[in-house]
Amino acid sequence: xxxxxxxxxxxxxxxxxxxxxxxxxxxxxxxxxxxxxxxxxxxxxxxxxxxxxxxxxxxxxxxxxxxxxxxxxxxxxxxxxxxxxxxxxxxxxxxxxxxxxxxxxxxxxxxxxxx
Amino acid sequence: xxxxxxxxxxxxxxxxxxxxxxxxxxxxxxxxxxxxxxxxxxxxxxxxxxxxxxxxxxxxxxxxxxxxxxxxxxxxxxxxxxxxxxxxxxxxxxxxxxxxxxxxxxxxxxxxxx
Numbered sequence: 001x002x003x004x005x006x007x008x009x010x011x012x013x014x015x016x017x018x019x020x021x022x023x024x025x026x027x028x029x030x031x032x033x034x035x036x037x038x039x040x041x042x043x044x045x046x047x048x049x050x051x052x053x054x055x056x057x058x059x060x061x062x063x064x065x066x067x068x069x070x071x072x073x074x075x076x077x078x079x080x081x082x083x084x085x086x087x088x089x090x091x092x093x094x095x096x097x098x099x100x101x102x103x104x105x106x107x108x109x110x111x112x113x114x115x
Numbered sequence: 116x117x118x119x120x121x122x123x124x125x126x127x128x129x130x131x132x133x134x135x136x137x138x139x140x141x142x143x144x145x146x147x148x149x150x151x152x153x154x155x156x157x158x159x160x161x162x163x164x165x166x167x168x169x170x171x172x173x174x175x176x177x178x179x180x181x182x183x184x185x186x187x188x189x190x191x192x193x194x195x196x197x198x199x200x201x202x203x204x205x206x207x208x209x210x211x212x213x214x215x216x217x218x219x220x221x222x223x224x225x226x227x228x229x
Binding site: 032034036041042043044045046049051057093095102103104106107108109 | 149151157159161164166209215216217219220221222224
């Protein structure tokens with residue numbers, strides 16, 4: 001149980017376009033979903049926390065207009081990278097959590113390359 | 116603010132020898148602490164977690180960690196390293212102030228030598 005999927009697993013796009021990444025909890029309802037960014041050979045940096053039906057809480061330094069997060073249901077959260085640029089190229093990872101469980105479950109990640 | 120510090124960015128051990136990956140935490144409250152492993156091109160996997168129960172926590176694949184409040188440490192150990200243990204390891208703390216979130220350490224890359 002506790003499976004989280006991400007789609008797509010990798011995406012290549014042109015500079016200036018927008019990219020949407022989906023994060024789904026497949027066999028449980030997640031009250032909270034987290035979005036992380038990981039640069040090569042670095043740790044995960046939390047970008048934002050989203051709760052179903054409410055606005056996401058962004059970490060300091062993360063542009064909310066650049067990285068749009070929508071958490072429309074208890075099983076789906078999306079991250080849209082708007083007007084992507086090469087510096088946005090990274091590995092984006094989501095995780096889903098249930099308040100009663102002291103644990104987060106990670107998706108496999110999405111590798112974004114902006115040309 | 117709660118945080119974790121991983122003291123070694125790289126650790127190399129020979130196969131069959133013990134593994135020690137060090138993590139110190141900073142927290143005003145009794146923390147929830149986790150160790151995750153990330154193999155190349157794979158997702159994060161939970162090794163073990165401490166949530167105010169037994170201070171010695173046993174995890175998967177022979178790993179264990181001991182919560183030491185006096186030393187503010189949560190070091191990860193394994194008696195005998197296997198080649199398949201080569202990966203990146205992250206110590207994580209769950210914040211308890213306001214809306215909860217998880218803060219990652221900088222990671223330790225474990226290399227296992229044949």
